[in-house]
Amino acid sequence: MKPEIIQKLKEIVGKDHVYTGKADLFCYTYDGSFSQDKPVMPGVLVLPGSTAETSEVIKLAASYGIPVIPRGAGSNLSGGTLPTTDCIILQMTRMNRIIKIDKRNMIAVVEPGVINGKFQKELAKHGLFYPPDPASLEFSTMGGNVAECAGGPRGVKYGVTRDYVLGLEVVLADGTILKTGAATMKSVAGYDLTRLIVGSEGTLAVITQITVKVLPKPEAEQTVLVAFADLDQTTDTVVEILARGIIPASFEFMDKVCVENIESYIPSGLPLEAEAVLLIEVDGPQKLLQEQIAEIEKICREKGAIQIRSASSVEERDKLWQGRRGVFGAFARNYATILAEDVTVPRDKIPEAVRKVRELGEKYGIQTAVIAHAGDGNLHADILTDERNKEEMERVNQLLAELFQAAVDLGGTITGEHGIGLSKAPFLPLESGVEGMRVMKAIKEALDPQNILNPGKMFGDRSW
Amino acid sequence: MLHDERIEQILYKCNRCGSCQQVCPVYDVLGVESGLARGKIRLVKALRHGELELTRDIAKKLDICLQCKRCTANCPGGAEGDTLIRWGRTESQKKLGVSPVYSLIARILLPRRWIFNTGLAMGKIGQKVIFRPGPNGQGMLPRIPFGLDMRRVIPSLAAQTLKQRLPEVNTVDKPLQRVVYFTGCMANYCYPQVGEALVQVLNHNGVEVIIPKLQHCCGMPVFASGDIKFARLMARENIKVLAEIKADAIVVSCGSCGLALKEHYPELFADDPAMQRKAQEIAARVKDVTEVLTALDYQKGAGTVNEKVTYHDPCHLKNGLKVSEQPRQILKNIPGINYIENEHGRCCGSGGSFSLKHYDLSTKITDRCLQELAATGAEIVATGCLACRMQLEDGIAQQGLNLKVRHTVELLAAAYRAAAG
Numbered sequence: 001m002k003p004e005i006i007q008k009l010k011e012i013v014g015k016d017h018v019y020t021g022k023a024d025l026f027c028y029t030y031d032g033s034f035s036q037d038k039p040v041m042p043g044v045l046v047l048p049g050s051t052a053e054t055s056e057v058i059k060l061a062a063s064y065g066i067p068v069i070p071r072g073a074g075s076n077l078s079g080g081t082l083p084t085t086d087c088i089i090l091q092m093t094r095m096n097r098i099i100k101i102d103k104r105n106m107i108a109v110v111e112p113g114v115i116n117g118k119f120q121k122e123l124a125k126h127g128l129f130y131p132p133d134p135a136s137l138e139f140s141t142m143g144g145n146v147a148e149c150a151g152g153p154r155g156v157k158y159g160v161t162r163d164y165v166l167g168l169e170v171v172l173a174d175g176t177i178l179k180t181g182a183a184t185m186k187s188v189a190g191y192d193l194t195r196l197i198v199g200s201e202g203t204l205a206v207i208t209q210i211t212v213k214v215l216p217k218p219e220a221e222q223t224v225l226v227a228f229a230d231l232d233q234t235t236d237t238v239v240e241i242l243a244r245g246i247i248p249a250s251f252e253f254m255d256k257v258c259v260e261n262i263e264s265y266i267p268s269g270l271p272l273e274a275e276a277v278l279l280i281e282v283d284g285p286q287k288l289l290q291e292q293i294a295e296i297e298k299i300c301r302e303k304g305a306i307q308i309r310s311a312s313s314v315e316e317r318d319k320l321w322q323g324r325r326g327v328f329g330a331f332a333r334n335y336a337t338i339l340a341e342d343v344t345v346p347r348d349k350i351p352e353a354v355r356k357v358r359e360l361g362e363k364y365g366i367q368t369a370v371i372a373h374a375g376d377g378n379l380h381a382d383i384l385t386d387e388r389n390k391e392e393m394e395r396v397n398q399l400l401a402e403l404f405q406a407a408v409d410l411g412g413t414i415t416g417e418h419g420i421g422l423s424k425a426p427f428l429p430l431e432s433g434v435e436g437m438r439v440m441k442a443i444k445e446a447l448d449p450q451n452i453l454n455p456g457k458m459f460g461d462r463s464w
Numbered sequence: 465m466l467h468d469e470r471i472e473q474i475l476y477k478c479n480r481c482g483s484c485q486q487v488c489p490v491y492d493v494l495g496v497e498s499g500l501a502r503g504k505i506r507l508v509k510a511l512r513h514g515e516l517e518l519t520r521d522i523a524k525k526l527d528i529c530l531q532c533k534r535c536t537a538n539c540p541g542g543a544e545g546d547t548l549i550r551w552g553r554t555e556s557q558k559k560l561g562v563s564p565v566y567s568l569i570a571r572i573l574l575p576r577r578w579i580f581n582t583g584l585a586m587g588k589i590g591q592k593v594i595f596r597p598g599p600n601g602q603g604m605l606p607r608i609p610f611g612l613d614m615r616r617v618i619p620s621l622a623a624q625t626l627k628q629r630l631p632e633v634n635t636v637d638k639p640l641q642r643v644v645y646f647t648g649c650m651a652n653y654c655y656p657q658v659g660e661a662l663v664q665v666l667n668h669n670g671v672e673v674i675i676p677k678l679q680h681c682c683g684m685p686v687f688a689s690g691d692i693k694f695a696r697l698m699a700r701e702n703i704k705v706l707a708e709i710k711a712d713a714i715v716v717s718c719g720s721c722g723l724a725l726k727e728h729y730p731e732l733f734a735d736d737p738a739m740q741r742k743a744q745e746i747a748a749r750v751k752d753v754t755e756v757l758t759a760l761d762y763q764k765g766a767g768t769v770n771e772k773v774t775y776h777d778p779c780h781l782k783n784g785l786k787v788s789e790q791p792r793q794i795l796k797n798i799p800g801i802n803y804i805e806n807e808h809g810r811c812c813g814s815g816g817s818f819s820l821k822h823y824d825l826s827t828k829i830t831d832r833c834l835q836e837l838a839a840t841g842a843e844i845v846a847t848g849c850l851a852c853r854m855q856l857e858d859g860i861a862q863q864g865l866n867l868k869v870r871h872t873v874e875l876l877a878a879a880y881r882a883a884a885g
């Protein structure tokens with residue numbers, strides 16, 4: 001990076017917010033994703049304090065044609081913030097104010113650096129909540145959540161990030177500040193630019209302000225944990241519960257490998273003969289929940305559940321969730337490397353997808369496990385491996401390529417929530433087809449003709 | 465398992481998820497990856513795998529870590545940030561040498577009982593030559609440039625050390641238990657009243673307390689800095705002293721001393737099985753004083769103490785010794801105490817010599833911690849580590865807050881006194 005650019009950046013954001021030291025920059029050669037590539041050093045790290053500063057930084061970058069990588073907490077799992085060349089890392093975490101919580105209109109306005117979990121805590125003080133709940137919510141940023149269109153367990157009932165973003169303020173690739181959407185539930189004025197930016201992974205614009213709708217916090221929650229000795233029974237149960245008009249807030253699925261690992265790490269009384277377990281949580285008015293839980297338990301029994309446990313107090317619910325929360329830790333005790341894939345299929349295709357994962361695991365000699373948000377068909381096919389074993393990693397790569405194809409063949413998608421980034425860029429055409437790629441590239445070219453915003457992501461080809 | 469193999473293994477436990485951002489106090493203030501556990505672990509990996517050459521710049525990054533173990537306690541994957549960072553510090557020490565501040569504190573002051581003792585023998589007058597009274601009449605500020613930051617408030621050295629005030633054996637009629645009290649530097653030199661309170665409450669519960677004269681600093685600051693050779697020397701001495709005394713438990717009044725004895729001594733001798741066995745034998749008996757108390761009928765004979773109290777979790781006590789419920793239980797059971805919980809339970813920013821070397825950063829961490837403690841409306845902050853106490857008192861003095869810091873056993877001792885009339 002040229003010294004004159006560094007100098008100008010310091011003038012824009014203040015010298016305390018520009019980092020050029022080698023050790024500092026090396027710490028931006030990774031993110032939450034698993035990458036087999038050699039680390040690429042960014043040229044400079046910049047933390048803007050306002051929209052105006054962000055705009056000035058982008059103008060400067062545009063005038064020199066330097067790539068910019070917007071970054072939040074760096075927790076993404078698709079290589080979305082990995083440098084591919086000399087570039088500016090634009091970390092948005094200093095812009096972390098909750099600007100407004102408007103209880104009457106049930107909307108809130110936040111800056112991109114606000115941590116999802118902190119936002120939730122503030123909202124709770126007003127009796128409100130923001131449904132998108134990625135497992136990373138205690139540390140991932142709202143900007144990153146919007147840019148990845150993050151989802152979570154509550155997706156089946158409440159949808160994902162895109163369902164809550166009403167409007168955005170963004171800085172475009174030439175430094176222009178643009179406001180999209182409106183602070184209303186309804187707005188059909190022109191193209192839906194808000195949705196275009198949601199999930200754009202920092203390739204179209206830098207998000208500097210987010211207006212979201214929020215909901216009244218449900219009065220109570222109840223949880224049921226059910227085990228099945230047969231895979232198909234779990235999906236039948238999910239489909240049946242939804243068909244009877246009960247929409248649980250979450251429907252977490254874990255297969256038998258998960259159960260075995262959990263029980264050997266934090267025994268929580270899960271039956272080892274189970275092929276799969278479902279963790280079902282309903283929320284809403286207290287008096288409705290009792291009935292719903294009774295109904296759910298009845299359906300589970302009809303479908304052949306071998307164990308049913310329910311809980312309503314916070315401590316009891318925590319106990320039931322313990323296994324689900326501890327599953328990653330349980331894997332980590334036994335495997336050096338865990339890749340959490342996120343292919344997603346229509347919900348009734350889950351058993352097929354789970355079987356496919358197992359079949360591929362056997363074919364390539366790789367241990368796999370499946371966790372899923374069963375209500376929305378979002379699978380986390382966990383590949384349990386060891387990155388130090390190069391030959392095994394080769395087989396992992398082949399397995400993944402086949403898995404992505406299988407997801408598309410089942411009418412699903414190669415990524416339900418983690419995004420394309422660098423890791424899945426080669427596979428995007430598999431799902432989007434030639435036409436899809438052409439339209440997306442046309443949009444990218446129109447908004448970022450110099451290709452300076454997060455280049456290499458989404459489209460793979462580094463010139464893109 | 466050899467130490468080096470273990471390091472390599474826990475290195476791979478970090479999958480860079482970023483979850484440590486919610487707990488790392490240094491990241492909380494600096495806001496950049498190189499301050500975060502994840503960043504420092506990545507640097508360590510790069511050093512071990514030859515991606516980076518060790519430079520002073522990198523050594524400096526590894527230096528900005530409080531060794532608070534919060535990352536380790538929180539890590540879903542089982543990576544141990546503090547251990548990996550210490551490995552990096554050991555490498556820096558080997559290759560780049562020792563920083564002057566560190567060498568003053570660690571190599572000269574800490575291991576030498578006589579320096580402190582002489583300083584004390586010079587009495588209050590001698591002390592004033594080196595220190596001057598701090599603002600608002602609290603603590604002492606160093607007068608000569610130790611290489612320490614001049615604003616640092618250091619508690620006055622007590623006129624008499626704990627070991628001078630109390631006999632080696634503090635017994636009771638028909639003792640139920642016999643414990644060794646590992647006082648650490650802070651209780652011995654700066655807060656002997658805490659040591660006295662500890663002995664009183666244990667005696668009250670029928671426990672005989674031995675205070676071995678020959679014990680000395682646990683070596684935590686030396687160990688944390690990565691100076692393994694020296695830390696081993698200090699550990700060996702203490703192990704010798706402690707192994708000789710027959711006792712049911714070895715109690716501590718500082719979380720850091722406890723952690724040193726319980727985890728670090730065995731780690732130090734990972735490559736020396738005979739010594740490691742001895743260290744493990746001691747480690748198995750180490751207990752925080754509140755652990756001993758809650759196993760006894762400590763509520764008997766407690767009178768009323770009318771105070772509003774909150775509790776500050778010392779990182780090493782909570783994340784190292786896994787003690788956080790016991791002191792709360794004691795406080796809540798003292799009649800008259802209005803116990804108020806604080807929101808997150810932040811780190812006090814002390815980190816041993818961290819607070820001396822990185823005064824500004826440490827102060828910011830302390831301020832955030834104090835802000836939360838003060839917000840509870842409590843007037844007393846109870847805690848279980850005297851290094852935390854010193855750090856918090858420093859911040860309280862600088863800010864002129866209406867807060868007092870006390871060790872949990874001091875409040876329990878007050879309750880027993882109140883009942884006795």
Ligand SMILES: Cc1cc2nc3c(=O)[nH]c(=O)nc-3n(C[C@H](O)[C@H](O)[C@H](O)COP(=O)(O)OP(=O)(O)OC[C@H]3O[C@@H](n4cnc5c(N)ncnc54)[C@H](O)[C@@H]3O)c2cc1C
Pocket residue numbers: 031032069070071072073074075076077080081092112133134135136139140141142143144145146147148149150151152153201202203205206207208417418454480481482
């Ligand atoms: C343990 C763990 C659990 C997870 N669980 C889930 C889950 O349940 N559901 C889920 O959906 N994801 C999950 N994730 C993935 C990740 O947390 C999400 O993608 C999250 O939204 C990323 O937020 P971030 O702040 O870390 O963004 P980053 O990782 O920093 O960035 C993500 C992308 O957004 C872009 N970006 C960031 N900020 C801006 C901005 N202000 N303007 C424009 N572009 C920007 C970046 O360029 C990048 O492409 C998980 C990750 C981990 C490590």
Ligand code: SF4
Pocket residue numbers: 477478479480481482483484485501502505535538539540541542543545
């Ligand atoms: S140290 Fe643990 S919490 Fe932090 S990034 Fe690594 S794996 Fe995640």
Ligand code: SF4
Pocket residue numbers: 487488489490491499500501504528529530531532533534535536545546549
């Ligand atoms: S030990 Fe504490 S200061 Fe050091 S990296 Fe871990 S959390 Fe941060």
